[in-house]
Amino acid sequence: MRPFLLGVFVALAAIAIVALGIIQTGAVPARQDVPLGNLEKWMARTSLKATIEREAPQPPYPYGPPSGRDYAAAAVLYVQNCAVCHGTAKGTPTAIARGFSVRAPQLGKHGVEDDPEGETYWKIAHGIRMTAMPSFGQTLDPRALWQLTYFMKHMDALPPRAQAIWENPKLAPPPTPLPAPSPPAGARAG
Numbered sequence: 001m002r003p004f005l006l007g008v009f010v011a012l013a014a015i016a017i018v019a020l021g022i023i024q025t026g027a028v029p030a031r032q033d034v035p036l037g038n039l040e041k042w043m044a045r046t047s048l049k050a051t052i053e054r055e056a057p058q059p060p061y062p063y064g065p066p067s068g069r070d071y072a073a074a075a076v077l078y079v080q081n082c083a084v085c086h087g088t089a090k091g092t093p094t095a096i097a098r099g100f101s102v103r104a105p106q107l108g109k110h111g112v113e114d115d116p117e118g119e120t121y122w123k124i125a126h127g128i129r130m131t132a133m134p135s136f137g138q139t140l141d142p143r144a145l146w147q148l149t150y151f152m153k154h155m156d157a158l159p160p161r162a163q164a165i166w167e168n169p170k171l172a173p174p175p176t177p178l179p180a181p182s183p184p185a186g187a188r189a190g
């Protein structure tokens, strides 16, 4: 039995050394200007789907049903935090939006009205790994996250004020600056 176990151990160690060597040659794609490979795409999508199925909130959803004020507040939040990547009702994609290996959907054309609210909430709160989609759960409060979620769900039928901001982002005020982030654990002042 011993020589067999030793053989297995040596084989695993050899595989690990080869894998490390491959990574060190730069074989794992590191660029943002090349689309994801099929294997990367499959891994990212499959894992995202399973994670959302496990973690997304289920109905009844909080902070609903939204009022006209909620939709207008969400439109402002959208202009301040999302439009740079996802575009506005009529605009063309920005230089930032054109620079990702995983395209940011331009929500004016390809909205997410068909997705359940729980899924959209999860994506906004946690972000999407291996893409440029940020997590907003650390910077927006739960009410704001749900206002944005309901806005996404009803983007094709918004009340007038929200629709006006979504069509003309200049109507939104500039964002209020966030407090400075706390230094990472172990960081020294100065």
Ligand code: HEC
Residues within 6 Å of the ligand: 077, 078, 081, 082, 083, 084, 085, 086, 100, 102, 103, 104, 105, 111, 112, 120, 123, 124, 128, 131, 132, 133, 134, 136, 148, 152
């Ligand atoms: C820095 C760029 C960037 C910003 C800013 C950004 N996103 Fe995204 N977002 C992305 C990318 C890239 C994807 C595509 C991810 C994918 O295909 O898996 C995405 C995906 C999404 C999706 C899923 C779309 C779909 O078709 O399934 C939603 C919903 C979304 N974002 C909402 C938001 C909201 C709301 C905000 C602002 C609070 C925001 N995003 C800000 C880049 C961004």
